[in-house]
Amino acid sequence: MLKIKNITKSFGTITALDNISLNIEKGEFFGLLGPNGAGKTTLINTIIGYLEPELGEVSIDGEVITVENTQLRKKIGYVPQDISLYLELSAYQNLKIFGSIFNLSGNELETKITEVMELVQLSDRKKDKVKDFSGGMKRRINLAVSLLHDPKIILCDEPTVGVDPQSRNAIFEMLHNLNKTGKTILYTTHYMEEAERLCSRLAIIDNGKIIAQGTLVDLINMLEQKETIKIQKTAFTQDHIKLINDMGIISEHDFYYELIVNDKYKQHSKTFIRLEEEGINNEFVQVSRATLEDVFLNLTGRSLRD
Amino acid sequence: MKNIYHLVVKDIIRFLNDKPAVLLTFIVPMLLITIFGNVFGGKGGGPRSKTNIILVNKSNSVVADLIESKLDTSKSLRMIKKYLPENAKDSIFFDEETAKEFVRTGKIMAAIVMPQDFFLDTSSALRFKFYYDPKNEIESAIVQGAMQQTIMTQIPKVMPIIMKRKAINYIGNDSTARFYRDMSRTVTKYFGVNSDSFMQDLTRVDSSSLFSSSTDTSAEANFMGNIIQFENEQLVGVEIANPGVTRSVGGWAIMFLLFSITGAATSLFEEKQEGTLKRLLCMTVSRADILWSKYIYSTMLGVIQLLVLFVFSWAFFDIDIFSNFFNLMIIVIVSAMAAVSFAMLITSTTKTANQANGVSMLLILVMSALGGSWFPIQFMPEWMQTGAKATMTYWSVEAFLSVLWRNGPLSSVYTNIVVLLVFTVLLNTYSLVRFRNGRVF
Numbered sequence: 010m011l012k013i014k015n016i017t018k019s020f021g022t023i024t025a026l027d028n029i030s031l032n033i034e035k036g037e038f039f040g041l042l043g044p045n046g047a048g049k050t051t052l053i054n055t056i057i058g059y060l061e062p063e064l065g066e067v068s069i070d071g072e073v074i075t076v077e078n079t080q081l082r083k084k085i086g087y088v089p090q091d092i093s094l095y096l097e098l099s100a101y102q103n104l105k106i107f108g109s110i111f112n113l114s115g116n117e118l119e120t121k122i123t124e125v126m127e128l129v130q131l132s133d134r135k136k137d138k139v140k141d142f143s144g145g146m147k148r149r150i151n152l153a154v155s156l157l158h159d160p161k162i163i164l165c166d167e168p169t170v171g172v173d174p175q176s177r178n179a180i181f182e183m184l185h186n187l188n189k190t191g192k193t194i195l196y197t198t199h200y201m202e203e204a205e206r207l208c209s210r211l212a213i214i215d216n217g218k219i220i221a222q223g224t225l226v227d228l229i230n231m232l233e234q235k236e237t238i239k240i241q242k243t244a245f246t247q248d249h250i251k252l253i254n255d256m257g258i259i260s261e262h263d264f265y266y267e268l269i270v271n272d273k274y275k276q277h278s279k280t281f282i283r284l285e286e287e288g289i290n291n292e293f294v295q296v297s298r299a300t301l302e303d304v305f306l307n308l309t310g311r312s313l314r315d
Numbered sequence: 316m317k318n319i320y321h322l323v324v325k326d327i328i329r330f331l332n333d334k335p336a337v338l339l340t341f342i343v344p345m346l347l348i349t350i351f352g353n354v355f356g357g358k359g360g361g362p363r364s365k366t367n368i369i370l371v372n373k374s375n376s377v378v379a380d381l382i383e384s385k386l387d388t389s390k391s392l393r394m395i396k397k398y399l400p401e402n403a404k405d406s407i408f409f410d411e412e413t414a415k416e417f418v419r420t421g422k423i424m425a426a427i428v429m430p431q432d433f434f435l436d437t438s439s440a441l442r443f444k445f446y447y448d449p450k451n452e453i454e455s456a457i458v459q460g461a462m463q464q465t466i467m468t469q470i471p472k473v474m475p476i477i478m479k480r481k482a483i484n485y486i487g488n489d490s491t492a493r494f495y496r497d498m499s500r501t502v503t504k505y506f507g508v509n510s511d512s513f514m515q516d517l518t519r520v521d522s523s524s525l526f527s528s529s530t531d532t533s534a535e536a537n538f539m540g541n542i543i544q545f546e547n548e549q550l551v552g553v554e555i556a557n558p559g560v561t562r563s564v565g566g567w568a569i570m571f572l573l574f575s576i577t578g579a580a581t582s583l584f585e586e587k588q589e590g591t592l593k594r595l596l597c598m599t600v601s602r603a604d605i606l607w608s609k610y611i612y613s614t615m616l617g618v619i620q621l622l623v624l625f626v627f628s629w630a631f632f633d634i635d636i637f638s639n640f641f642n643l644m645i646i647v648i649v650s651a652m653a654a655v656s657f658a659m660l661i662t663s664t665t666k667t668a669n670q671a672n673g674v675s676m677l678l679i680l681v682m683s684a685l686g687g688s689w690f691p692i693q694f695m696p697e698w699m700q701t702g703a704k705a706t707m708t709y710w711s712v713e714a715f716l717s718v719l720w721r722n723g724p725l726s727s728v729y730t731n732i733v734v735l736l737v738f739t740v741l742l743n744t745y746s747l748v749r750f751r752n753g754r755v756f
Contacts, residue, residue: 057597058597059593059596077601079598079599079600079601080599082597082598083599085597087594087597087598089590089593091590092590093589093591093593093594094589094591095325095329095591096589097332097333098332102328102332106321106324106325107594109321109324109325110318110321110595110598110600111599112317112599154594
């Protein structure tokens with residue numbers, strides 16, 4: 010469906026995208042995870058044809074996207090990172106303006122406006138000015154605009170930045186439902202929880218390079234240690250460290266020790282039995298499985314939020 | 316083409332939703348035209364407000380009475396002769412000291428006093444006292460000018476008496492009488508006029524005769540009054556109901572056109588900042604579509620704005636816009652196109668909306684002042700008048716004057732049209748090059 014082949018894009022001396030290749034299949038919910046400044050938005054801008062790459066090409070259904078080839082953009086619904094709406098106009102006026110750009114008019118346009126307003130659950134507010142909406146509502150209208158022309162692929166560039174948890178969940182649900190109707194979705198984020206929750210397949214981008222890609226399981230399996238155990242300092246003495254340091258890597262934090270267990274103890278039961286044997290009460294122990302954060306940390310040596 | 320149409324509609328919707336922009340485009344220029352229209356002419360050339368001046372006439376001379384009566388009928392001055400003292404029921408006449416006090420305390424701008432010795436029986440000159448507050452030099456000069464004009468119209472009547480009195484002073488009564496006798500005989504001999512009557516006219520030095528019915532037609536008055544003769548014939552604008560507003564409406568309209576159009580064009584920065592410009596470019600819209608739509612929308616807005624302002628001037632100030640409407644429309648369209656090209660130049664050469672607003676404000680004010688929007692360029696030094704020709708404002712204002720004031724044919728504004736079109740082409744070409752490399756897109 011969407012094929013990104015050896016894309017390179019620079020701004021002056023900075024290489025924003027470095028030989029990036031991705032292949033997104035029809036109906037996929039594909040996540041692009043990376044910290045701020047990793048190149049996510051630049052990649053989206055290149056896919057949409059807003060930026061021209063120096064090398065490589067992007068194609069949809071075999072047709073190459075260029076800055077000039079504006080008609081191919083009808084297949085794409087772009088949800089910008091910022092609220093890109095005419096704030097002084099009503100939600101309805103915004104939808105009408107952007108819908109007409111996609112050559113929708115008359116009854117067809119009115120029907121589509123009604124549909125998308127229902128989808129984003131703002132039908133009762135369509136006559137209100139966007140500037141009077143909450144951040145979450147603005148985000149939903151931002152999404153609604155990109156769905157008016159019934160695109161095949163939806164590019165979401167961090168669509169939940171600055172959104173309250175309730176609106177965020179509403180957006181997740183909408184995107185999930187759209188995906189279920191067969192829409193292909195490319196979703197960029199720096200929140201690993203979002204990527205884990207929504208995406209069937211993921212690519213991790215850092216400094217303009219794709220450093221890993223695959224399903225969530227594929228990426229987690231890249232890690233040797235798949236479990237992390239946090240032990241409160243109140244229940245833990247320096248002597249205990251000596252007793253369990255063969256279980257994995259131990260690091261000290263303000264209020265707890267963190268133990269990344271090795272393969273031998275990767276099953277919870279084994280871990281707990283061993284800790285109990287060493288006299289550490291289970292109620293001071295918290296076990297969590299490895300996350301994309303750990304994957305990113307493992308691959309780059311930095312946290313996603315750095 | 317459809318994209319351009321939809322983008323123009325988008326700009327119109329946005330404009331109509333932006334009440335301050337509508338206010339600045341139409342209402343503010345209307346208000347200013349109303350204010351300046353009333354200053355320079357008033358509705359339909361109607362009466363303008365008069366400037367109040369205190370008049371104190373302490374003289375018993377009929378010449379003073381004559382001048383006072385003329386000042387009373389002045390079109391630009393209103394003579395105030397009485398005032399109401401504190402705790403008094405009735406108004407009383409000003410005396411000289413009270414008049415001075417009124418001027419000193421800023422209650423009135425000036426006072427004119429005709430003292431007791433204004434024109435005595437033996438006087439050979441008129442003596443006025445003029446007290447004024449020079450806080451507003453222009454107003455003061457205008458008042459003095461108006462006063463002098465009124466007084467000077469009466470001078471021919473007084474002049475013969477003054478001259479005869481001077482003659483008596485210089486050569487004595489006997490010699491003067493002998494001169495008049497000889498002259499009377501000569502005139503009677505050669506022109507057959509009545510010797511006694513002519514002698515009576517020649518020897519009159521009594522100013523009371525100024526009010527007699529025959530005075531205005533007396534030989535001396537006619538002679539003196541005709542020393543300088545002006546034959547006034549207004550060649551242009553005779554039929555114009557409101558010359559002041561007709562002269563100034565084009566200038567004001569052009570200045571506000573530049574402001575509104577520049578605002579419309581620099582909205583590209585606003586759209587860039589809002590992200591809507593990028594959103595449009597990520598749809599089926601190209602950069603060329605956006606530029607064309609801005610150009611078409613801004614030109615339309617400019618034409619509508621100018622038309623509304625001219626129709627407003629027609630409705631409220633009787634400006635005749637319909638007898639030369641076709642030519643007026645041509646100038647309106649060409650001026651709007653030139654203004655848009657100026658706005659595009661600003662947009663393409665600046666980096667932010669604030670920068671664009673600052674630069675455009677500076678240039679528009681300079682162009683308006685220099686190009687004749689505020690006052691006729693003839694008021695300016697020659698080098699500035701030459702510089703004015705480098706502004707598009709000058710060519711538009713002159714073209715409007717030509718079609719509205721002189722009711723000129725299209726051929727009279729060919730040069731203006733060509734210059735404005737050259738401005739348009741040059742600025743647009745440069746802007747397009749800048750847009751390719753600029754930061755807007």
